């Protein structure tokens with residue numbers, strides 16, 4: 001199911017990490033990670049983060065999880081959205097080199113995951129959807145261990161683990177056994193282990209799974225901070241459109257293994273010249289008054305949509321509402337919502 005809530009947006013730049021107790025990624029430098037020329041697609045930029053061409057994955061049972069997917073993704077915070085079963089996890093596993101594609105090509109940070117999976121794992125952090133955390137270990141032990149597996153020397157792994165756990169807000173609790181952690185804390189341990197080896201790219205599979213609204217906000221805030229302050233590119237996989245709309249620079253939307261659209265978030269939620277006005281009561285009264293003022297309206301659910309000619313339109317509506325003494329619930333400029341992408345698709349499919 002596709003959820004959707006408030007849109008938003010921001011820009012992300014790979015920047016110098018802040019110093020002080022909150023700093024977690026020592027050694028990050030300005031500038032996008034060095035990326036060699038890509039092997040395919042002559043128009044791809046040198047800083048391309050992920051590129052695929054006709055990427056296809058068919059499982060043994062005949063299910064085509066990815067179908068001819070061609071997409072190019074630039075650095076930043078990227079949302080990978082799609083309904084359950086759209087192919088998101090399959091895509092992430094291919095990017096990590098955990099699954100081999102059936103056909104097509106793929107590059108991550110200029111590397112080919114099908115033959116350079118070790119190099120990919122050194123530069124990519126992965127937070128899986130489900131957790132298989134060892135309940136008997138402390139977060140510090142676990143994250144240090146993952147750092148060691150990534151090739152960090154023992155002392156460095158221990159230091160990085162502490163830093164990563166500090167960054168995700170678990171510094172004080174780091175010596176407690178994971179088995180006693182809440183769901184939110186476990187999600188943060190998963191995020192810390194993905195960060196420990198100082199990656200250039202984080203792949204997060206449904207990072208807010210199982211969290212309550214406050215936990216979701218906190219996790220999204222963390223993800224956004226990783227992207228903006230530490231300059232690590234993040235691919236956030238989610239079926240919750242509202243979440244990714246809030247924190248991502250760009251979106252890759254897939255449906256049934258097909259690419260629906262890949263674009264920056266601003267282009268996907270562009271303002272259009274329509275004002276949406278909603279009053280808690282007296283909608284028809286207001287519609288009639290606006291028509292008298294030469295402002296024809298269109299009804300959409302409880303809203304009246306009015307063409308926005310100039311700033312005067314705002315004033316005319318506000319005056320009409322005040323004169324009629326109606327309780328104004330909302331007055332804002334309409335934006336194309338990312339969710340409309342899926343609505344269009346469903347309509348198209350229904351008519352097919």
Ligand SMILES: Nc1ncnc2c1ncn2[C@@H]1O[C@H](COP(=O)(O)OP(=O)(O)OP(=O)(O)O)[C@@H](O)[C@H]1O
Pocket residue numbers: 059060061063064065082083084085086087088089090091239
């Ligand atoms: N190992 C597998 N063997 C067979 N079919 C699979 C396998 N893994 C996934 N699939 C199927 O491939 C399709 C895409 O699954 P995938 O897990 O990639 O989607 P998703 O977008 O991540 O969905 P979800 O959010 O539910 O995890 C689904 O139809 C799924 O049932």
